[in-house]
Amino acid sequence: MSGFLTLVARELRRAWMQGGLVLPIAFFLLVAILFPFALGPDSALLARVAGGVIWASALLAALLPVERLVAPDLENGTIDQLVVRGMADATIAAAKMVGHWLGFAPLLMLASGIAAALLGADGAALVRIEIGLLIGSPGLAALGVATAALTAGLRGAGAVAGLVMLPLAIPLLIFGAGSIAAAPGALKLLGAVSLLLVAGAPFVAGLAMKLARD
Amino acid sequence: MPGGALAFRDVTCVRGGRTLFAGLSFAVEKGGAALVRGANGAGKSSLIRIAAGLLKPYEGIVAYTPPRALITEDAALDPELPLARALRFWARLDDSERDRDAAVAAALDTFGLAELAEVPVRLLSTGQRRRAGLARVVAADALTWLLDEPANGLDSVSVEALERAIARHRKAGGAVVLATHLPLAVPRAQEILLGAG
Numbered sequence: 125m126s127g128f129l130t131l132v133a134r135e136l137r138r139a140w141m142q143g144g145l146v147l148p149i150a151f152f153l154l155v156a157i158l159f160p161f162a163l164g165p166d167s168a169l170l171a172r173v174a175g176g177v178i179w180a181s182a183l184l185a186a187l188l189p190v191e192r193l194v195a196p197d198l199e200n201g202t203i204d205q206l207v208v209r210g211m212a213d214a215t216i217a218a219a220k221m222v223g224h225w226l227g228f229a230p231l232l233m234l235a236s237g238i239a240a241a242l243l244g245a246d247g248a249a250l251v252r253i254e255i256g257l258l259i260g261s262p263g264l265a266a267l268g269v270a271t272a273a274l275t276a277g278l279r280g281a282g283a284v285a286g287l288v289m290l291p292l293a294i295p296l297l298i299f300g301a302g303s304i305a306a307a308p309g310a311l312k313l314l315g316a317v318s319l320l321l322v323a324g325a326p327f328v329a330g331l332a333m334k335l336a337r338d
Numbered sequence: 339m340p341g342g343a344l345a346f347r348d349v350t351c352v353r354g355g356r357t358l359f360a361g362l363s364f365a366v367e368k369g370g371a372a373l374v375r376g377a378n379g380a381g382k383s384s385l386i387r388i389a390a391g392l393l394k395p396y397e398g399i400v401a402y403t404p405p406r407a408l409i410t411e412d413a414a415l416d417p418e419l420p421l422a423r424a425l426r427f428w429a430r431l432d433d434s435e436r437d438r439d440a441a442v443a444a445a446l447d448t449f450g451l452a453e454l455a456e457v458p459v460r461l462l463s464t465g466q467r468r469r470a471g472l473a474r475v476v477a478a479d480a481l482t483w484l485l486d487e488p489a490n491g492l493d494s495v496s497v498e499a500l501e502r503a504i505a506r507h508r509k510a511g512g513a514v515v516l517a518t519h520l521p522l523a524v525p526r527a528q529e530i531l532l533g534a535g
Binding site: 202206 | 390391392393404405406407408410411412413414415416417418419427428430431432484
């Protein structure tokens with residue numbers, strides 16, 4: 125267990141030292157700010173689309189760190205060393221997932237408050253956005269780690285990662301954005317999708333890392 | 339496995355449809371050493387990776403007494419960290435009973451890296467990084483060392499330091515499996531020649 129926590133701490137430290145914490149958030153805010161420029165200064169329209177914009181921006185921002193999540197560790201032998209120490213691939217992937225979520229979600233939720241204010245969403249909508257992100261972001265982090273492991277070592281991994289990850293993230297987007305319109309059951313379905321991704325991703329990512337070793 | 343450190347029984351290794359070696363059996367006792375030799379592509383690295391549990395043998399059984407420590411061509415040290423901190427990360431995972439800082443400091447000293455303790459890993463030269471990887475193995479306090487081409491890129495002073503470290507490890511009851519194409523003085527080591535038959 126202490127080994128697991130050491131790995132989680134390492135993920136956070138690496139994200140921090142490589143600017144992996146701030147960059148996706150800055151990107152998220154930038155994408156969210158693009159929409160008012162594209163749609164024009166119609167505040168009623170902006171307030172109505174705010175939730176969807178924030179969710180779509182969050183999805184795109186989640187793509188940014190994918191390339192540095194697994195590939196560097198496979199390349200420099202870190203995963204090998206962990207396996208020699210008797211750690212299971214799925215455990216390594218789970219630690220990466222937790223570390224990634226801790227570095228990504230709190231800042232994303234903070235930045236969502238800023239984005240919501242810029243787009244003119246009201247307080248009730250903001251609360252629903254934050255609850256949705258709290259439930260959905262673990263799924264987003266899980267998907268990020270799984271995608272990172274699946275695409276590690278490929279040429280042009282960044283572009284391929286987008287093609288792998290975004291379609292799989294559509295359920296999160298549908299139910300996340302749906303929950304803002306207070307669609308019945310959207311939050312529960314969002315939770316279900318997120319849970320499924322969190323439960324499955326360590327095994328998918330672990331298997332991908334195992335195959336990459338062969 | 340009582341008594342021994344590592345044993346191969348009828349191990350066959352197949353990579354990419356090619357049989358690299360078949361029916362290989364050997365055992366390394368505590369305090370013993372095995373020197374794996376063979377031409378490029380004969381399967382030296384694969385043998386080390388099988389011994390480390392990173393590759394599954396196509397056939398046969400590998401028995402070992404944990405813990406093992408491995409060095410391959412990758413140093414596996416976080417490039418942005420100062421050398422000593424990068425090594426302490428692994429020492430912490432290894433959960434050795436010894437004092438981590440002292441173990442890391444002693445390992446750094448073994449390979450003449452004490453002055454570089456605060457230098458980020460990414461600024462180290464190839465040879466220095468290689469020595470840092472060896473320091474990680476020394477600091478791990480593992481029973482069996484699995485060394486894949488440990489002398490690559492080392493200067494003669496470092497090669498001697500490596501030979502001394504191996505001798506000290508064996509004296510303390512540790513075992514060493516070593517794949518190399520460079521001449522390394524490892525007394526009383528059994529030789530495993532790959533690709534000869």
